[in-house]
Amino acid sequence: MKKMKITALLLVAAALNAPLAVQSQEHPNLIMTKAGVDKIRNNLGQVPLFDASVQNIKDEVDAEIALGIDTPIPKDFSGGYTHQRHKLNFLTAQKAGALYQILQDDKYAKYIRDMLFQYEAMYQDLPVHPQERSYARGKLFWQCLNDSNWLVYMAQAYDAVYDTLTAQERDKLENNLFRPFADFISIENPQFYNRVHNHSTWGNAAVGMIALVMDDKELLDRALYGIEDDGLELGGRDNDGGFIKVAGQKAGFLANLEDPFSPDGYYTEGPYYQRYAMYPFLIFGLAMKHVKPEMQVFSHKDNVLLKGVDALLNLTDADGEFFPLNDGQKGMSYYTPALVTAVDITYQYGNQNPQLLSIAEKQNQVLLDQSGLAVAMGIRDGKAQPFVKNSINLRDGQAGDQGGVGVLRYGNEDLTLVFKYAAQGLSHGHYDKLSYSLYEKGDEVLQDYGLARFVNIGQKGGGNYLKENKTWAKTTIAHNTLSINEQMHFSGKYEIASEHHSDLYFYDDTNKNVQVVSAIESNAYPDTQMHRTMAVIKSDGFEKPFLLDIMKVKSERKNQYDLPFYYMGQVLSDNFEYQSPTVLKPLGDDNGYQHLYLEGKGKPSGSNTQFSWLGNGKYYTLTSATDESDELLLTRLGANDPDFNLRRDAALMIRRKDTASTTFASVIEPHGSYSPVSELSVNSDSSIAQLTLVRDDDKYTAVSIAHVKGQESIFILSNSDAAKSTQHKLKLNGKVYRWTGPYLYTSAL
Amino acid sequence: MKKMKITALLLVAAALNAPLAVQSQEHPNLIMTKAGVDKIRNNLGQVPLFDASVQNIKDEVDAEIALGIDTPIPKDFSGGYTHQRHKLNFLTAQKAGALYQILQDDKYAKYIRDMLFQYEAMYQDLPVHPQERSYARGKLFWQCLNDSNWLVYMAQAYDAVYDTLTAQERDKLENNLFRPFADFISIENPQFYNRVHNHSTWGNAAVGMIALVMDDKELLDRALYGIEDDGLELGGRDNDGGFIKVAGQKAGFLANLEDPFSPDGYYTEGPYYQRYAMYPFLIFGLAMKHVKPEMQVFSHKDNVLLKGVDALLNLTDADGEFFPLNDGQKGMSYYTPALVTAVDITYQYGNQNPQLLSIAEKQNQVLLDQSGLAVAMGIRDGKAQPFVKNSINLRDGQAGDQGGVGVLRYGNEDLTLVFKYAAQGLSHGHYDKLSYSLYEKGDEVLQDYGLARFVNIGQKGGGNYLKENKTWAKTTIAHNTLSINEQMHFSGKYEIASEHHSDLYFYDDTNKNVQVVSAIESNAYPDTQMHRTMAVIKSDGFEKPFLLDIMKVKSERKNQYDLPFYYMGQVLSDNFEYQSPTVLKPLGDDNGYQHLYLEGKGKPSGSNTQFSWLGNGKYYTLTSATDESDELLLTRLGANDPDFNLRRDAALMIRRKDTASTTFASVIEPHGSYSPVSELSVNSDSSIAQLTLVRDDDKYTAVSIAHVKGQESIFILSNSDAAKSTQHKLKLNGKVYRWTGPYLYTSAL
Missing domain, CATH: 2.70.98.70 (Beta-galactosidase; Chain A, domain 5)
Structure with a gap:
């Protein structure tokens, strides 16, 4: 903890235009923190739900490692193999990163490094995805949206194993994979990146996450404030018929945080899409809180992110399923992993509302980070209270x-x-x-x-x-x-x-x-x-x-x-x-x-x-x-x-x-x-x-x-x-x- | 236990044509037995599922007692008030009888006595039910079938409080209510009573149950062997289109046990109706086992009754719902009270199959008799094993x-x-x-x-x-x-x-x-x-x-x-x-x-x-x-x-x-x-x-x-x-x- 406190003092002292280097000198620091990892390791074997979550994720990741890494040439829509495979890759890599930090077993670090270098080798010459339906085609996936998902998760995996890589390895990954990847989903696709929309939120968060790991101020500015001159004409439409650019449109993560959320935390697209957008909002907000707390992104707009989680939980029926307002798939519920993230983070970084613990109990899993540990400890200590939904x-x-x-x-x-x-x-x-x-x-x-x-x-x-x-x-x-x-x-x-x-x-x-x-x-x-x-x-x-x-x-x-x-x-x-x-x-x-x-x-x-x-x-x-x-x-x-x-x-x-x-x-x-x-x-x-x-x-x-x-x-x-x-x-x-x-x-x- | 053993010896010694009096001198002896009641009372407070079942049924019955007894003039079909009320009456009376024996609280005996005398006062002048749809109209209900349900349950209630009534009271009930009731569903409705059909099974069991309590040999013969000369013509049809009488037709409980069951215990109407018929089969079979064991009704046809329960449990899906072969309402399952009866009795009087205990655990209730006690004790003692359904x-x-x-x-x-x-x-x-x-x-x-x-x-x-x-x-x-x-x-x-x-x-x-x-x-x-x-x-x-x-x-x-x-x-x-x-x-x-x-x-x-x-x-x-x-x-x-x-x-x-x-x-x-x-x-x-x-x-x-x-x-x-x-x-x-x-x-x- 001591080390962390010193870092925090330094952070508070840092001015906005100071180099980022001083803040990002230790890894992990994005979602997991060094102090958080220490606390987790000290509590292993003593917090049943956390231990069970580690075991479940270990089983999952070990099975994937046993299968071997596959990074196929992209070709399919979302139902197809290449889509599912790349999706499973980034989900698994993020989990492997957490396991590496917690269990300190090198096989997880090696798995991530090998996967990243397979992507590095592939990405340089990768054309845009062959499926042409999207208004913003990705490279690994048929749309930039899914490429952004990839980067949000991979940034966490990279952060987790950052210290295990040599400077040369990091240079290679950053120059050949991460920066071109971030540029592709942003400056090469402003129609995707420079909007107020859940798509852009993912894009902004993706660029921001990797910016924080790489300590790249230019990318971070682009994440927070968008692209200044996007060259987009007014009136274009996306695949869903939504406007790409309207007059006076702001862009970047802060604009996305500002605009679609009401002061009550209601997200204008409705709960199904709020659930989807909530992950990049919270995860990048939290990363900013860890790396650049003085910018107060996490508490922006009177804590609208935490209010948003509360609103979202209140937009569910008695089974925890979201009301299908607007485009919403029935059956989606607070059992989805994005809501595990939301509940754990809100518990830890909000006011430790004991009612959230009862939802975490139903979810029966927690994040493998300090917030998940806090939730699991709260449950272990009998603090859970029923989550009461009022009018x-x-x-x-x-x-x-x-x-x-x-x-x-x-x-x-x-x-x-x-x-x-x-x-x-x-x-x-x-x-x-x-x-x-x-x-x-x-x-x-x-x-x-x-x-x-x-x-x-x-x-x-x-x-x-x-x-x-x-x-x-x-x-x-x-x-x-x-x-x-x-x-x-x-x-x-x-x-x-x-x-x-x-x-x-x-x-x-x-x-x-x-x-x-x-x-x-x-x-x-x-x-x-x-x-x-x-x-x-x-x-x-x-x-x-x-x-x-x-x-x-x-x-x-x-x-x-x-x-x-x-x-x-x-x-x-x-x-x-x-x-x-x-x-x-x-x-x-x-x-x-x-x-x-x-x-x-x-x-x-x-x-x-x-x-x-x-x-x-x-x-x-x-x-x-x-x-x-x-x-x-x-x-x-x-x-x-x-x-x-x-x-x-x-x-x-x-x-x-x-x-x-x-x-x-x-x-x-x-x-x-x-x-x-x-x-x-x-x-x-x-x-x-x-x-x-x-x-x-x-x-x-x-x-x-x-x-x-x-x-x-x-x-x-x-x-x-x-x-x-x-x-x-x-x-x-x-x-x-x-x-x-x-x-x-x-x-x- | 001593007393019971002496009685049992007497029973074995009794010849078929001996007077019934010697066997029915003590009550209850129909489903509950004096020895069973003693054992239950000695174990109260020590068998969780049994105690919980007593408490649940006590809550139910107490609520009914608080409401007061209502025996309305019959007028409705099965969805209507008078039907539901009379049905709830007999179900509650049977439960009150068990509670009286177990808790020895006179209020339960009084409740049954009062209800029986309300029926006694009403029944003498009661015409047939005003709804005319049935081929065999009852008096309390629109069909004799439901009247028979009433008698099967009421016989148990009567047995439970038999000893609390004076000889004059019993005479009044038997002469004005029970015998006329039994005659009405049998000799006055042979088209209902004298068949091989689940309707007749209920009718036969009803007559037989009350015969055993009243010690009435004529009625018992009628229950077991049917009406000798029913005066029915061949070829008549019931409401479902079924034949009422075919050439060479046998009748009575034994014929109903013989004919629709295969040697494997499959009941020819299918599981939905087997579930319905199983209750009178088992409950009268068990009463015969208790009162006239030498007739071996319970083990008739190579134990087909117990085989039938096994067949029935095997005709369910993984949720315990019966396959809807023939006329079968979907959703009916082994959670129905008739299957609680079936599982408990089969455990106690069969070979104490520990797999039955896992079904009883799911049912989460047991009968308030010695079989329910045995099941609850088995569960308490950790004997339950998963019920495995094979091909x-x-x-x-x-x-x-x-x-x-x-x-x-x-x-x-x-x-x-x-x-x-x-x-x-x-x-x-x-x-x-x-x-x-x-x-x-x-x-x-x-x-x-x-x-x-x-x-x-x-x-x-x-x-x-x-x-x-x-x-x-x-x-x-x-x-x-x-x-x-x-x-x-x-x-x-x-x-x-x-x-x-x-x-x-x-x-x-x-x-x-x-x-x-x-x-x-x-x-x-x-x-x-x-x-x-x-x-x-x-x-x-x-x-x-x-x-x-x-x-x-x-x-x-x-x-x-x-x-x-x-x-x-x-x-x-x-x-x-x-x-x-x-x-x-x-x-x-x-x-x-x-x-x-x-x-x-x-x-x-x-x-x-x-x-x-x-x-x-x-x-x-x-x-x-x-x-x-x-x-x-x-x-x-x-x-x-x-x-x-x-x-x-x-x-x-x-x-x-x-x-x-x-x-x-x-x-x-x-x-x-x-x-x-x-x-x-x-x-x-x-x-x-x-x-x-x-x-x-x-x-x-x-x-x-x-x-x-x-x-x-x-x-x-x-x-x-x-x-x-x-x-x-x-x-x-x-x-x-x-x-x-x-x-x-x-x-x-």
Whole structure:
């Protein structure tokens, strides 16, 4: 420790323009530190989870070493052999570096050195990758993004064995491999490197990591601040349709840290991509903290990196799976290695939150560095506490003023609403303003479809985005929100959508029995305002909490409104008549409608429509105040899907035609359970007798919910004044209601 | 213990025609015994799982006691309140009886007495149940079956509190409730009582249980031997279409024990119904063992009851879920209370197989009797061993000569084939000769659809069988077997199907790397023989075991053959061209075809068809030797299903038209894996380059499997001689093969 303290003093004394040499004189210093390694070695055999992690990784790496090193000539997309092989190489090299430091067995150092020299021999004459699909082709991989992954990991491996190499060996590696590699992904590919995007974050971190190991100030500046004159023209697009350069665009790691993160740590692309970007953010942030602490990169923007980890953990369901907002692959969860990194680093360099330890326990592995040791020691010492996820409202936008995502949770994730009123979310954004998904524990009640892609599965379009991602997954009708006249929000135009965001009307989770989030979208359709209010309510007489959904639309013109409910499960019962065609036809021609078959078409039987389903052994009922002129459409995904790229998921859609301003009011009510083992069917009926829109004008919208046993609940929303302090008075059906603040919920038993 | 031994001596001395009085002088003696209760009480607090089970059941029963007793006037089907309430009453009363004996708290005895007298007061004037659907309506429930359930459990409750009641009280209960109840389900409903059927088993056991408690010889005879003159005419049908009386029909508990069980313990209706019938079989068998051991009912037919439990446990997947042969609800498993009973009793009264203890550990509960105590003590003492499921061939039919079910397992249930070549299986049987399902661990690779019913869910047809059970689930095309000319096996005629069964050709699991089952069906279609051979093979060069499927048909006439594969998962890739209609139409008009939409129609691109899918994170490839004139149909269930009673499951179907005798040869090959967390796609390509039928005539069928890396494997089947000792010699492609026995598998690397 003494040595480290002296170094730290020197670092504090160092000025920004001082040579880096003095700081990088010892290795490892990037992620592992000499003091950290000493502590690890002193604790070996005494910290069960750490020891187990060492053993697991040792088994993995030893098996790879036994196989021998292969650095094939690149040729494949992400599903193919050469891609997988190079990926496994850098992952294994990084692990071997940690093992070398911890176990001090020379075979690991030799493995890394041999691998690096194989790459050195190959790289000099390597052309760009033969696959031509990417807007920024790499050399080892089909895109610069993956080449950057390689360098982020390899820099750590190099750091770990730096001291075992001769000066000549290091010169050779740096001159023939690392510097050309860093130049290739940066100055030779500014369209990849010089943006605000998760791709660029990886690129910046890669250049920065190797800069720190090599003590190269020029590269470090390029990592932090980007390329000054990138020669890019405005308006170019990447493979996902995202802009490459917009006016006034900043670049470099700090810009990437600044822009996509909101002050709450929400990452505008959504949790799936945040999970992906989090690794280079944290790992390079930490390297900067170790090597150049005075620059305070790690704590930049009021500790947004650590806040980002907290936001990310809160954007998971009860099973730890990320909500698939925007492009997100379902099933990705906090069990991914990037989140092991995030949890361990946040524990060690944040405030040692003992709740993080319970997630680390579930992950059942820790990093092989000082943060992993600290986590494993915390668990060993019984400090772990359950990670409690509460309701949370995460603002979007650099300054937190571009809408957001509200997550309302009742109980221990018994019911979780994910309400999206955010900005577009860059090129991975979907056109789904004011959409939502709903979970009971880890099960989807109403789903967000996620992306249309089989990540890394070569048979499906090389593992890349499928065309159905654009024709279905990104469309408005693919989401639980309002589609007007079968058009997408912003007509599906990225450049327009990117200029707008929804606005929070209010968010209030103070009363755990009535939690409300309300937001307004004014730009998705011309001359149209959509105001959606969602409340998670636990009311007497109801077995479980339910969701109240009020979607109020103002429009001067008559429109067709489609409000779908993507229920997960099998239809149980309904209270309306419908025709079932024997021949299935697509519901429309484009904007996603071409992928929906119409399995049934009906009309409400009265002023209320009820529809129940059974999903994951639990019952759910939708009750909606409908007009008799509404259409009720039962849809099934799968039309115009010749390659079977889409799941055969169902929806109930309420269609209201020839209507100007209108309001949809609905309740999604979880109830009861069914087990195929006990064969007991419990509480399979809705508790709602009637849902009525009892008032709806510019000032107030009021919904009454009549229970089957007689009591009536009223939810009143102030449409024009969201102030907490405003006092309201409203007479409904002869009864006077008085309250303070934007809403009232009252239940009369 | 002393007292018990004296009683036992007396029992042995008792002659068959001796009065029952001497044997039933002490209570409880039915399931719990006085000695058993003493032992339980002496061990309280010392056997963790037993103590936990007592506590759980105490919590349950105490909650019910706190709610108060309700015996509502019967009115509902199985999904409704009165049904559920009466069901919960008898379940709770039985548990309260056990608690009374164990805890000697009078409140439990009082609860049972009060409940019994409420029933006594109600029963005398109770009409038959108002719901009219059943062929044998009960009084408390819509069918006598459920009334019988009531009596089986209530007899145990009565036995437990027998000694707490006065003679007058007992007379009142027996004369006004129990005897009329027993008479109603037997002599007043012979069409229910006097059959060989799981319904009758419940009825017989119910009458027998109460007979033993009341010491009533007439009722006991009726239980064991049925009603001598039932007045039933031949040919009547029950609600499921099963015959009520056939010529020469026996009746009573012993007949039900004799007939549906094969000597191997396979129950002809299939595991789902065996699970249901097992409880009355075992519980009445055990009561007889306790009260009339000299009659040897429990060990009847060479211990077929205990063999039945073993068969049942072997008819589960790796998650303990029963294979859904015939009418079977998916998800039902050995976690059901009936299997707790079965496992505990089999452990105690069988040979104390320590492997049963590991299942009891998973069940995490034991019976509150001496068998449950023994199991819990065994677990406490560390005796539990893993329950190992091996390959097994279970013969069907009373004498074991009516076909059977072969289960081939590789490794630790890594691949499990369930091959059905059995008899019809009474009224719950499906028309699927030579069909199969395939599992990797607990996941279905190719499914058996199971039943079309939402058991006990009132919203779905009162929880009863849906019409889709007949129009889809029972049909031939709903199964992984051959349909000819779009007709069902035996034209879907139960009376014809019931007269036939398939025949085993041979079964050989001695070589764990090549396990084979082969059977012949000659009656399903006129003048047509189907011979199917299935082999689970683990071969060098293949990551996982695969299934080889040879279906050889002999027919004089030209037919259309449909061979479907109900794969579970999402289509990944294929090697053939197909057209995808934008409008979906049903594939046919009846026999199940009316429920299938055609999502794609193509032709083989050559002599091999390959088709891959991803299911549960694992890859699978079907490789089949096809003709260029074959049609390849991609189907999706759901047509003509207005109530959404069917799942939207998919199949690939090979259709061969205008063909007389022919052979289908295919391999189902599991390989690789995919995880949405690691996003690693491993071994997603088939290892098979080519599958060829190299010889196919009356004597031999030979299939060659060429590996992508070059080696070739050959499977040769002798079609005319299944003898183990026969020596064969065959020349193929210039090479001479010699072997002994019905098949050869050889792999040349």
